[in-house]
Amino acid sequence: MATAINAELGQGWWRIAYRRTRNLKLPWISVFVMLILLVCAAFSPLVAPHDPTEISILNGKLAPGENLSYPLGTDILGRDMLSRLIYGARTTVFISLVALGTGALVGTVIGLVAGFREGWFDAITMRAADAALGFPTILVAMVIVVILGAGIESIILAVLLTVWARFARMIRGDVLSIKDMDYVVAARIAGVSMPVIIWRHIFPNTVNTLMIITSLQVGQVILLEASLSFLGLGLPVGEPAWGIMVSEGKAVILEVWWLSLFPGIAITVVVLAFNYFGDWMRDALDPKLRRL
Amino acid sequence: MQRYILVRLTQGVITLLVLSMAVFVSSHLTGDPALYLLGAEGTQEDYEQLKKNIGLDKPLPVQYLVFLGNVVRGDFGTSPITGQSARDTLMERLPATLELAGAAFLLTLIVGIPLGVLSAVKRDTIFDHIGKFFAVLGIAAPSFWVAIMLILLFGAILGWLPTFGRGGIDHYILPAFVLSWGGMAGIVRLVRSSMLDVLDTEYVKFARVKGLPERMVIYKHALKNAVIPALTFSGLTLAGLLNGSVAIEVVFAWPGIGRLLLQGINQRDFPIIQATVLAAGLFYVVVSLVVDILYAYVNPRIRYE
């Protein structure tokens, strides 16, 4: 029994992923949602039936289904909800990609170095990471907005400031345990140089963790962006961003209920899809991380 | 143990210092504070005088130290918008937020821990599925949106609950629930997974082997070990309730510091921003310190180090 578990812990990523996809059901719904999101983001002008900023007072406040050319209805200014949602996907994907990408890069590099070198660099960066992890993100974001003003840069910076820490912490933990593995010791004994050891032995074995955290963080990033936009601290009002759309609908919720409903559903479904996918990936790749 | 607390304490103080620098810098980066305070009718002379009065002619580090000294004494200055002392405004608003956060925190623990335990013990039953669904939804749905939808449902359509402002007990129900949901979901997930881990351990197996009834195996041997990680998390949740409270206070028109902060930002009211941000920071630092001490206390392996 124990050997079977050990065998699972030490498998190559692609092989295990392949084997698990055969045995374990892929979260098809999640994958489907993620694909739709990506298609909407990449090809918004082609997918959207209308220009999201096109104002037509005559068609204002159309309820969903009332006019088939506007399947999800229109807002007060007569802008098409569906098109705005599709362009909103673009905003969401862009911000998540940039913020998460830089966060992952910075965090991974710091984590690798901190874990490998230990000493003062490790002490300082990990204390900072602890502080960044616990500290209320919105507060950080608000301070940044006060300094830089509202806008995409502020959102990205706010996300970056918290996301790097999660990557750094987890990757460092991985490095610390991999460093003590006998295969690393064997490589040192054989005279393999340090950069080669990091590149061949340590980094490839952190990739599982990297993928898992990334997919679990996407949801958090989307939520954060939406919250900031909702509070008016993100993109300028009127832009097609889901958080802003919820906020725009808030005042008229009793009358035009669909304005807030649909973007909220969009956020929830997308975040749900990424979380499920992350959970699935974690279970498939690394059951040790169940607590993440 | 002492060392551990000391390290955390230093870390907290550094966090607050960094935060104070950030808010201090923010007021200097985004324009000239003196111009700000002066208003539209001020003359060049008034301007110079004002600068001297509030020490803006001194070098930046000195200004920061003066600022820090004031802050430590609880003096955040006067709001140029309302003309009131920022500290007084803060103190006026603080109870509303603390009450809401407290109510949400209680809800989080009272519902979250049992649901997590139940979900793990009754694994793969209807309890587990409900627990898991609830947890996943709590993490995925944005709280501000849930709040709006609940207002629509319970306030507008059903008319059962008040939807804005602070008042009787019924005013707390919706905001406290929405505020607690995210953290509650996190606790459910965490307790569930750590409970599952603990149920797999040798000492739980041995507790069964020696003939303890299942109830004791779960509620004595497994629970304490499973709740220890949840404790740290719940501390973070409490600190993080400030996170959610800004949006919730906005949606429910709750007169707390979250809304105050947002107002401050929109009006570029720096004394208010500084006061609220630092108060929130202090709250976070204190809470996480208390939780760390508590954690060390319930975990004998750390206590005896």
Add this chain to the structure above:
Amino acid sequence: MTTTYEQSTNAIIQLDNIQKYFPVTKGLILRHLVGEVKAVDGVSFQIREGETYGLVGESGCGKTTTAKMVLQVEMPTSGQIRFNGKDIADFDADDRKLYRSSVQAVFQDPWSSLNPRLKVGSIILEPLLANQTMSKHEARENLERLLNDVGLHSYQADYYPHEFSGGQRQRIAIARALSLQPKVIVLDEPVSALDVSIRAQIMNLLKDLQKRYGVSYLLIAHNLATVRYMSHQVGVMYLGKLVEEAPTRELFTNPMHPYTKALITASLPSHPDIQREELVLSGEVPSPLNPPSGCSFHPRCPFVLDRCSREEPVLGELAPGHKVSCHLY
């Protein structure tokens, strides 16, 4: 007999009074030294060409730390390690490179000793390719020879480690250790993680390889039977010190140190009818942070004398090649 032994073989690696102390610190901000864990405290022995030196002892006796110093993963606090007569401290870059390729290791846990991301072929060839450049063709030839040496098929080079059982993985680890044609291989508990029916396969393989290539082994083990089967010379360690050393047959037929005797008593019999002289040790191994005065074994020793708690015994040669550190002799 022992004299011919001495003459026919010479030492490849010689440890001379090596020590390894790990500092223990305490204090809030200004950490200060409160003591040292004397993991290895003055150990001397030599590994001879083509022979196996077995190092036995219970957990915490310092045998693994000693092995790590031989592997240059840990640096000794004091003492000398000589390789072909030359002190490691005086090595230049070329010497160091030569040492690196001459001393290899096989570890206990075959699950953590192979990188799960690399194919077996690339694991086995890594030491070789890190030390010399060679053509693809040469590399392939070397790989096939190594796989063949450890009883694996050449097609298995393209598999990943997880596709092998524990015993096969240990064979892969042995092939990797052999790739540089080393003079010495450190075997750290090479079979204790394996199933009983697999252990003999691996031990026999190691013996065969020694015969064929004349490689020396430093065997670290806690199981006396394994040590007896594999070794030519055996050293017994207790709390960081060598308490007895002798050629294998001599040590097992005529153990002298009370601790060695206790270890033999405690090792399990191979037949229910075997009755051994009862020698029960009381208590457990003391902390190496605060070892007992005098002979560190005296609190557990059934033959303790007055002077044992005061004077530290020295390792003395009582019979040819048989050294014991005990006041009884």
Add this chain to the structure above:
Amino acid sequence: MADTPVLDVQDLKTHFFTRTGVVKAVDGVSFTLMPGETLGIVGESGSGKSMTALSLMGLVPQPAGRIVGGKILFQGEDLVQKTQSEMQAIRGREICMILQDPMTSLNPVFTVGNQVVETVRQVKEASRFSLKDRAIELLQKVKIASPEDRMSNYPHQMSGGMRQRVVGSIAIAGSPKVLIADEATTSLDATIQYQYLALLKELQADTGMSIIFITHDFGIVAKMCDRVAVMYAGRMAEIADVRDLFNHPAHPYTEALMRSVPNVDEEVEYLYSIEGQPPALDNLPPGCTFAPRCPYVFDRCNEAFPDLIQVGDGHSATCWKLAGK
């Protein structure tokens, strides 16, 4: 010694139902255990020896694992038919067990005293007032020095050997008739293991309980056991009195295993080694599970799994070679 066995296991089958198929962890195991007797169950990892022990305790991991056949007669009553709550009353009082790893058998967040006392209370061996005294008495029995002081220690403050003694004291708290030691000394150092084995013998002499040693080590069997059952790939290979087994092993696996173990007491130039690996339990060969590695294999071996064939008094083995006689 009484003639009725305290434990009579007949054709026990414990299977695991996984996504990839049925794993026959225990597949037809039979043995008896007399009062005061010590039985060794020997096997390699995956031989089903530990799962046999868990089946006896009624603790087969749920929901994947299930006892699908056979009987476990304990003093005449079939434990397989018992409900969980009935089994709970038996565990600790009638049958108890010592697990392999003393580092993890004790709960890290409760004191040693707490864990001993709760067991004493559970097995109702003492009135309420003397719970603590009884706990101290138990710790004395396993030779823990100054037990009063040790009561307030946490497990992490003790050494491995000491912890395993505490585990032992808990296991005997209910004066069980059967004690199962599942690799109970594997993780201990040689001299500590020796002390522990001596302690178990002493406790057995005191209480007259029967002991089942689950082990992979023939040395423990030689030293401790009266009778031995050898398991291979979930099935019984051989069962015999310890001297019979060591003098005349009947099953080729037993024989090969014994010859492949090195010996402290004599010099061996070259060990016999069994080729190949034990089979995967979800993919067993059709006939005898040992056939692929057996030096004596012949046609019949690949056709059907052999019956348990008696070769002497209380000595039988599952091998077709023996049927030819």
